[in-house]
Amino acid sequence: MRYPTHMPRATSTGPTLQQVAALAGVSLATASRVLHGSGGRTPASALVEKVTDAAAQLRYVAHAPAQSLASSRSTVVGLLVHDIADPYFAAIATGAMRVAREHDLMVLVANTFRDPGLEMDYLARLRAQRARAVLLAGSAFTDSSLTPSLSEFTSTGGRVVAIGTHGDAFDTIAPDNYGGGQLAATHLADLGHTTVGVITGPSTLATVSNRLGGFSSIMEPAAVAEADFTREGGRAAAMSLLQDRSLTAIFALNDLMAVGTLAALRDLGRHDVSVVGFDDLPVAVDVTPALTTIRLDLTDMGAKAMELVLANLPTGRTMEAPATLVVRASSMPVRPPR
Amino acid sequence: MRYPTHMPRATSTGPTLQQVAALAGVSLATASRVLHGSGGRTPASALVEKVTDAAAQLRYVAHAPAQSLASSRSTVVGLLVHDIADPYFAAIATGAMRVAREHDLMVLVANTFRDPGLEMDYLARLRAQRARAVLLAGSAFTDSSLTPSLSEFTSTGGRVVAIGTHGDAFDTIAPDNYGGGQLAATHLADLGHTTVGVITGPSTLATVSNRLGGFSSIMEPAAVAEADFTREGGRAAAMSLLQDRSLTAIFALNDLMAVGTLAALRDLGRHDVSVVGFDDLPVAVDVTPALTTIRLDLTDMGAKAMELVLANLPTGRTMEAPATLVVRASSMPVRPPR
Structure with a gap:
C-alpha cells in the first residue's frame, strides 16, 4: 500500500465487483472467475478481455491481494x-x-x-x-x-x-553515477590535471547532478558548459570551453559528448587536451584516440x-x-x- | 481488395453487424453508430472500445469502405x-x-x-x-x-x-540498395582496385542480395565472406578475408561491419587496404580513417x-x-x- 491517495479509494470506497460485471456486460460469477481466479473453468479469452478492461477502467482492485488481476495481465x-x-x-x-x-x-x-x-x-x-x-x-x-x-x-x-x-x-x-564521477576526477588528478572543464547534460536529470556531484567532490571544475547529451551538443560545448587555453582536460558526462569533444580537438588541431567520457558505449574503442571513460554495463x-x-x-x-x-x-x- | 483470400469472407459471408453488436453487448444502433459513423451523437468511449474490440475480434469489415472502422483506430x-x-x-x-x-x-x-x-x-x-x-x-x-x-x-x-x-x-x-552497390564498385574501380573482398550480411535479407547484386553488376568480388551486420561479425570476416594478401580493398555491406574491418586492419597494422561501407551512420565520421560509404538518409x-x-x-x-x-x-x- 505504497500510494495511500490511490489505494484506499480503490479498496474501501472504490468500485465493487458488481459494477465491474455490469460495465463488462457479464455475470457476477464470470467477473469473479476472471478477477479472483475462483471457479474451475477458465473463462474464454474474450470474456477475460472484457472484464479486465472494465476493471482497469474503473480502477477496480481485487482484494487480498491484487495478484489475480496481475496474473491476467498481458505479456x-x-x-x-x-x-x-x-x-x-x-x-x-x-x-x-x-x-x-x-x-x-x-x-x-x-x-x-x-x-x-x-x-x-x-x-x-x-x-x-x-x-x-x-x-x-x-x-x-x-x-x-x-x-x-x-x-x-x-x-x-x-x-x-x-x-x-x-x-x-x-x-x-x-x-553508481556519483562514484563514477569520483573515478573520473581521481584519474585526471592522478595524471596531474588541475584545470578541468566539464560538459554536463540537461540539468533536470538526476544522472547529471550525480555524475557532476561525484566529480566535484574530488576536484572543483575549472569551467562548466551545459549541453544535451548528444555528439553535436558536446562538440559545440567543447569549442566554447576550449577558448580557455588553461584547460588541460575535459570530462564529458557521457560518451557521445566526449566523442564530439574529440571531433572539436581534431578540428582545432589540439592534441594536448585529455578527454574522459562516461558510459563506455561501443564507439569508445573505435574513435581516435580511443576514449578513456567510466564504464556502466548497460x-x-x-x-x-x-x-x-x-x-x-x-x-x-x-x-x-x-x-x-x-x-x-x-x-x-x-x-x-x- | 488486395487479399482475396481474406476480404471476400469478411464482406460477403463474413460476420454481420448484428453479430458484432451481440458480442459487444450493445444495441444494433450503437454498433452502427460506432462502425458506420451513423447518427448524430458520439458514443461514449467505453462503447467505442467494446464495439471496435468485437469488430476486430470477428474481423468485421464495414461496407463502403472500411473507413469508419479505420477512423476509430488508436493513435x-x-x-x-x-x-x-x-x-x-x-x-x-x-x-x-x-x-x-x-x-x-x-x-x-x-x-x-x-x-x-x-x-x-x-x-x-x-x-x-x-x-x-x-x-x-x-x-x-x-x-x-x-x-x-x-x-x-x-x-x-x-x-x-x-x-x-x-x-x-x-x-x-x-x-536504392542496388544502385548503392554499383556506386561502391564504380568508386573502387576508379581507384584502380580489381581484387576486392565483400563482407555480406545475412543471406536471407533482400537488402543483402540487392547491395551485393549492384556491386557484382560492375565488378566481380574476388572473395565473399558472410557476417551478421554487426561490428564484431565484420571484424571476424575481415580477419578471414585479409589472409588473402592479394585483396586491396574491402566493401562491407553496412557501416558497422566496415568499422569492424577498420579495427581488424588496425590490429594487423595494415594501412594499404581501402574500406567502403554502406548507410553513413553517425560513427562514420568519428572513426580513423573516416569511412568512405554509401549514404542513405535513414x-x-x-x-x-x-x-x-x-x-x-x-x-x-x-x-x-x-x-x-x-x-x-x-x-x-x-x-x-x-
Whole structure:
C-alpha cells in the first residue's frame, strides 16, 4: 500500500465487483472467475478481455491481494526511453529484450523525447493494454511529475522498474553515477590535471547532478558548459570551453559528448587536451584516440531490470550497478598549456 | 481488395453487424453508430472500445469502405525493427517518431531479432490494440512468411508501410540498395582496385542480395565472406578475408561491419587496404580513417514512412530513397599488395 491517495479509494470506497460485471456486460460469477481466479473453468479469452478492461477502467482492485488481476495481465512490458537513437538506451533495451525473449514477454519501446507529457500518454496507453510492467530508462527527472501516473499503473497490478534514480517507491537499478564521477576526477588528478572543464547534460536529470556531484567532490571544475547529451551538443560545448587555453582536460558526462569533444580537438588541431567520457558505449574503442571513460554495463542493467519484473517480489528494491574506470588513449599526463 | 483470400469472407459471408453488436453487448444502433459513423451523437468511449474490440475480434469489415472502422483506430503506430541496438534502425526510428510526435501519434517499437515468429506475435499484439499502422523496417525477408499476418492487419483497416523490399502489396520506402552497390564498385574501380573482398550480411535479407547484386553488376568480388551486420561479425570476416594478401580493398555491406574491418586492419597494422561501407551512420565520421560509404538518409526514410501512414491514400505506393557516395579517408588509390 505504497500510494495511500490511490489505494484506499480503490479498496474501501472504490468500485465493487458488481459494477465491474455490469460495465463488462457479464455475470457476477464470470467477473469473479476472471478477477479472483475462483471457479474451475477458465473463462474464454474474450470474456477475460472484457472484464479486465472494465476493471482497469474503473480502477477496480481485487482484494487480498491484487495478484489475480496481475496474473491476467498481458505479456507486454513497456520500456520508456528518452532517445532511442542514443546508444546508451539501445544497450539497455538490448539487455531487457534478451531476458524478455527468454521468457516469452514482448517489449514495446516508447521514445519520450524527455517530454513528461508524452511519458504520461505512453503510460496511459500501456496501462490500457494491461502491460505487465513498465521499465523507465532515463526517466530520472529531479521533479516528480510522473509519480501519479506511475502510481495509477501500479495500483492496477502493474510493476514499475526505474533504471536510474526515481525515489524509492519502485524497484530501481541504480548505476553508481556519483562514484563514477569520483573515478573520473581521481584519474585526471592522478595524471596531474588541475584545470578541468566539464560538459554536463540537461540539468533536470538526476544522472547529471550525480555524475557532476561525484566529480566535484574530488576536484572543483575549472569551467562548466551545459549541453544535451548528444555528439553535436558536446562538440559545440567543447569549442566554447576550449577558448580557455588553461584547460588541460575535459570530462564529458557521457560518451557521445566526449566523442564530439574529440571531433572539436581534431578540428582545432589540439592534441594536448585529455578527454574522459562516461558510459563506455561501443564507439569508445573505435574513435581516435580511443576514449578513456567510466564504464556502466548497460546491457546487464537492462537485463537486471527485466529480471526484477519477472521475480515478482515485493517492490521497493534497489540493485546497484557499479561504475568502473576504463583507461584508453584519450587521457594522458598533463602537459603545460600552450 | 488486395487479399482475396481474406476480404471476400469478411464482406460477403463474413460476420454481420448484428453479430458484432451481440458480442459487444450493445444495441444494433450503437454498433452502427460506432462502425458506420451513423447518427448524430458520439458514443461514449467505453462503447467505442467494446464495439471496435468485437469488430476486430470477428474481423468485421464495414461496407463502403472500411473507413469508419479505420477512423476509430488508436493513435498507436507500431514500428518493427530487427535490432534496436543497430544505429541503422535507430536513425529510421528517430525520423518516424519525429513526424509521429508532430501529429500526436505514439510509436511503439518492437525488436524482432530477425525472428519471423516473434514478428507475427508483435503484429497480433498491434492488431489487438487497433494500431493505426505498422512500419516494417528491415523486415525484407526474401520469403513471404509474414504476408498472411500483414494481410490480416490490413483487412481490419490497419496500414502497412515497408522500409525496404516487401513485395508491392504495401506502401514501400525503397532505398536504392542496388544502385548503392554499383556506386561502391564504380568508386573502387576508379581507384584502380580489381581484387576486392565483400563482407555480406545475412543471406536471407533482400537488402543483402540487392547491395551485393549492384556491386557484382560492375565488378566481380574476388572473395565473399558472410557476417551478421554487426561490428564484431565484420571484424571476424575481415580477419578471414585479409589472409588473402592479394585483396586491396574491402566493401562491407553496412557501416558497422566496415568499422569492424577498420579495427581488424588496425590490429594487423595494415594501412594499404581501402574500406567502403554502406548507410553513413553517425560513427562514420568519428572513426580513423573516416569511412568512405554509401549514404542513405535513414532519418528521412523513417519520416517519409510515417508520412505515408498519415497521407491515408490508396496503398501500394513506392517512394524511392536515393543512395549517394560519400568519399572520406578510408578509400585510396590501389597500391600493390605487399
